[in-house]
Amino acid sequence: MGRCVTYQVAVRALCEFTAKEGDLDLRFTPSPTAQEGMTGHAIVVARRGAYYQAELPLSGEYPGLRVRGRADGYDPEEHRLEEIKTHRGDISRIPENHRLLHWAQAKVYAWLLCQERGFESINIAVVYYNVLTQHETAFHLHCSREELRDFFELQCRRFIVWAEYEAAHRIERDKALQELKFPHAQFRAGQRQLAESVYRAARDGHALMAQATTGIGKTLGTLFPQLKAFAEKNIDRLFFLTAKTPGRRLALDALETLRSQQTDMPLRVLEHVARDKACEHPDKSCHGESCPLAKGFYDRLPAARKAALDGQWLNQQRVRDVARAHQICPYYLSQELCRWADVVVGDYNYYFDMGGLLHHLTLLNEWRVTLLIDEAHNLIERARGMYTAELDQGHFNLLRRSAPPSLKGPLARVARHWQQLHDDQEQAYQVYPLAPELFLMALQKAVSSLTDHLTANPTGNDGQLLEFYLDAMLFCRLAEAFGPHSLFDISRDESKGVSTLCIRNIVPAPFLAPRFSAAHSSTLFSATLSPANYYADLLGLPAETPWIDVESPFLAEQLQVQAISNLSTRYAHRPSSLAPIAHLIATQFNQRPGNYMAFFSSYDYLQHAVRALKAAHPDIPVWQQSRKMDEFERQGFLDRFTHSSQGIGFAVLGGAFGEGIDLPGDRLIGAFIATLGQPQINPINEQIRDRMETMFGRGFDYTYLYPGMQKVVQAAGRVIRTQQDTGVVYLIDDRFNQPAIRKLLPTWWQVQRHRLPPKPAPLMLLPVTPLSADD
Numbered sequence: 001m002g003r004c005v006t007y008q009v010a011v012r013a014l015c016e017f018t019a020k021e022g023d024l025d026l027r028f029t030p031s032p033t034a035q036e037g038m039t040g041h042a043i044v045v046a047r048r049g050a051y052y053q054a055e056l057p058l059s060g061e062y063p064g065l066r067v068r069g070r071a072d073g074y075d076p077e078e079h080r081l082e083e084i085k086t087h088r089g090d091i092s093r094i095p096e097n098h099r100l101l102h103w104a105q106a107k108v109y110a111w112l113l114c115q116e117r118g119f120e121s122i123n124i125a126v127v128y129y130n131v132l133t134q135h136e137t138a139f140h141l142h143c144s145r146e147e148l149r150d151f152f153e154l155q156c157r158r159f160i161v162w163a164e165y166e167a168a169h170r171i172e173r174d175k176a177l178q179e180l181k182f183p184h185a186q187f188r189a190g191q192r193q194l195a196e197s198v199y200r201a202a203r204d205g206h207a208l209m210a211q212a213t214t215g216i217g218k219t220l221g222t223l224f225p226q227l228k229a230f231a232e233k234n235i236d237r238l239f240f241l242t243a244k245t246p247g248r249r250l251a252l253d254a255l256e257t258l259r260s261q262q263t264d265m266p267l268r269v270l271e272h273v274a275r276d277k278a279c280e281h282p283d284k285s286c287h288g289e290s291c292p293l294a295k296g297f298y299d300r301l302p303a304a305r306k307a308a309l310d311g312q313w314l315n316q317q318r319v320r321d322v323a324r325a326h327q328i329c330p331y332y333l334s335q336e337l338c339r340w341a342d343v344v345v346g347d348y349n350y351y352f353d354m355g356g357l358l359h360h361l362t363l364l365n366e367w368r369v370t371l372l373i374d375e376a377h378n379l380i381e382r383a384r385g386m387y388t389a390e391l392d393q394g395h396f397n398l399l400r401r402s403a404p405p406s407l408k409g410p411l412a413r414v415a416r417h418w419q420q421l422h423d424d425q426e427q428a429y430q431v432y433p434l435a436p437e438l439f440l441m442a443l444q445k446a447v448s449s450l451t452d453h454l455t456a457n458p459t460g461n462d463g464q465l466l467e468f469y470l471d472a473m474l475f476c477r478l479a480e481a482f483g484p485h486s487l488f489d490i491s492r493d494e495s496k497g498v499s500t501l502c503i504r505n506i507v508p509a510p511f512l513a514p515r516f517s518a519a520h521s522s523t524l525f526s527a528t529l530s531p532a533n534y535y536a537d538l539l540g541l542p543a544e545t546p547w548i549d550v551e552s553p554f555l556a557e558q559l560q561v562q563a564i565s566n567l568s569t570r571y572a573h574r575p576s577s578l579a580p581i582a583h584l585i586a587t588q589f590n591q592r593p594g595n596y597m598a599f600f601s602s603y604d605y606l607q608h609a610v611r612a613l614k615a616a617h618p619d620i621p622v623w624q625q626s627r628k629m630d631e632f633e634r635q636g637f638l639d640r641f642t643h644s645s646q647g648i649g650f651a652v653l654g655g656a657f658g659e660g661i662d663l664p665g666d667r668l669i670g671a672f673i674a675t676l677g678q679p680q681i682n683p684i685n686e687q688i689r690d691r692m693e694t695m696f697g698r699g700f701d702y703t704y705l706y707p708g709m710q711k712v713v714q715a716a717g718r719v720i721r722t723q724q725d726t727g728v729v730y731l732i733d734d735r736f737n738q739p740a741i742r743k744l745l746p747t748w749w750q751v752q753r754h755r756l757p758p759k760p761a762p763l764m765l766l767p768v769t770p771l772s773a774d775d
Helices: 011-018 034-048 096-117 145-178 191-204 218-228 245-259 297-310 316-326 330-337 357-365 376-386 393-402 405-424 437-456 463-480 509-518 532-539 571-591 603-616 631-639 683-696 699-716
Strands: 007-010 053-062 065-075 080-087 121-130 136-144 207-211 237-242 269-271 343-347 369-373 389-392 429-432 486-493 498-505 521-526 547-549 559-564 595-600 622-624 647-652 670-674 727-732 751-754
Touching: 007 011, 007 145, 011 065, 011 096, 011 145, 011 357, 034 065, 034 080, 034 121, 053 096, 053 145, 065 096, 065 145, 080 096, 096 121, 096 136, 096 145, 121 145, 136 145, 145 218, 191 207, 191 218, 191 521, 191 547, 207 532, 218 237, 218 245, 218 369, 218 521, 237 245, 245 269, 245 343, 269 316, 297 316, 297 330, 316 330, 357 509, 376 498, 376 509, 376 521, 376 532, 389 393, 389 463, 393 405, 393 463, 393 498, 405 437, 405 486, 405 498, 429 683, 437 463, 463 498, 486 683, 509 532, 532 683, 532 699, 571 595, 571 603, 571 670, 571 727, 595 603, 603 622, 603 647, 670 699, 683 699, 699 727
Parallel strands: 007 065, 080 121, 207 521, 207 547, 237 343, 237 369, 269 343, 369 521, 559 727, 559 751, 595 647, 595 670, 622 647, 670 727
Antiparallel strands: 053 065, 065 080, 121 136, 389 498, 429 486, 486 498
16 A cells, blocks of 8 residues: 555554553552643643743644644743653652653654744653642753654654554445445344434434334344444444443354455454453563563564454454463453454443543544444443442451551541541431531542552552552542532441441433543443433433334234232232232243243342242242352353243342343243332432432432333343244233333233232133244
């Protein structure tokens, strides 16, 4: 490929690619927050005087490459270009490879300025500003025009081969995606409607909410149109974001199906997994003196990066294989590949979390990205967790006992203010308008002291110390952003004499809205995205975001839905509900033996129901979900559902088996769902209800009804997975017959009212009959 194509790159991205060398070093080097960084830059600039030129836009050309960026500042009186960096603690702790990067950026900006203004030489300074002491440390260099030009051209030569490689890839990728065909002879019912809506969202650059029943092929029906829009809308990246591992696997399967249309299709797909799942040496620290895969990481990275991207398909195993071949860390290789992959499949937090890598790269590189958010009903709770911070007094007291002498004083001040809050509170749980100012001041001072200590002692620290430091940092950051979207509450444990302080996010919208705004388009899809206003309000979606209810591919005759009209599963009535539920389950099982799931709202209710069924019908095989099942145990539970097995699997509504599992055909032919799945009524949820009522006027619905019905519909969705499946669902509670509840059930269901007999007697339940081929 010739040099006619101009590839644009930011100065920082150019230097990060060309100037990093040596070890990966993640020993504790505390960096300022984004706000501290901006404030520090502003303070340094203010010290320079009115003549100082800050945020200077500069650009320059090299054959085939355009380099652009904003220099931090130029002092015309001193004829000095400055690169300003903020830091915390001892300046000697800044890693050498970071310093090399800072000087590279300064030199590139200096050349661009010399070229623009015709300077024959220039003074350069890298200025380090300590956000704690407000002290500046500057390192100076004087360079000629020729020296800077040579340095600039060296970086460009190092990058241009890669730039041409990337530009060629982009052309080939877009050409291949324009030729991409839907991989099946025809769309499923509703799948075309979904695909067309997703394409319009990507084409027009807006958000979309799509409610589509399980089995429609949502993953393929969203990925295909998004990829088709790449070339037309000049899209840089697609992020497929999931809540759980099964969603990631479905996305990779669908992408593999699409890529299989062309031999060596030029579409780079990366599966980015959590650090703890990718780490090869969990017993070692992330620096060259401890981990062999960190030693010389940046020296071996270019070859590993090229080998990985040449292969295009970058699932977890492939990334691991490449990393092992080049003896570098697979997790941080994967982080680097996030910069160059066309499609990244990963967890929600990589884009929506406060420090989300994909969001950071989007802003840094000014990418045009599209988001596909799988099982989007999970995003509310996941995002609440991302923007919630909690401090446990019991853990804190243990930490104080083992803390180094230099930290005793700062931690003691925190302890005194904390104990005062604990003693003054009369109730076990209480909400306050704000986090107390005196406590926050003490905590912030403790964070500063911890920063100094950890900076001076980057290795060998107690894990509890670092954990508390990170928790306290998050607590302080969320306190600064506190508003109506969050609660500050204190929970007292009277038996232990300790309390827990929590800044509890309940409306993630203010935090998520900028993330949606940064994307060209976003599609949120799930079988349960109803009602639309509930999700739009809590997630911060743009105004007028369209919502569609995609046509179901299933017929009402495939699923018999029976709503029990004369049985209550409210908390007070649960003991009396056990015998009728056991009789209902046994009668249906005897009518049509096979595999069923029975969902209950808690482990306690589930265990009582299991005992009731075993006592009355010991011949029916039963297996049950237990608390804290690991991955092996969860798989064992699912493995009981075979095409030839029979029995009842008992599970918790909203738990690991309530969504995201696929048991087609005879592996599952029915479900019993006891209760509406509403969250427990407790002081926290009642506070959330009050806040929801104030903000949206739908306190009960937003806190209890909608989250509960989401679990019900997801659980029922386990039964019908293909267009050949048939099954039965029993909704066990008289409230399922209320009009307001019925409105929240899938529109393709035909719900029948079912009345249990007054005493345990044989029930004439309808058998589930398979549809004929003609149906």
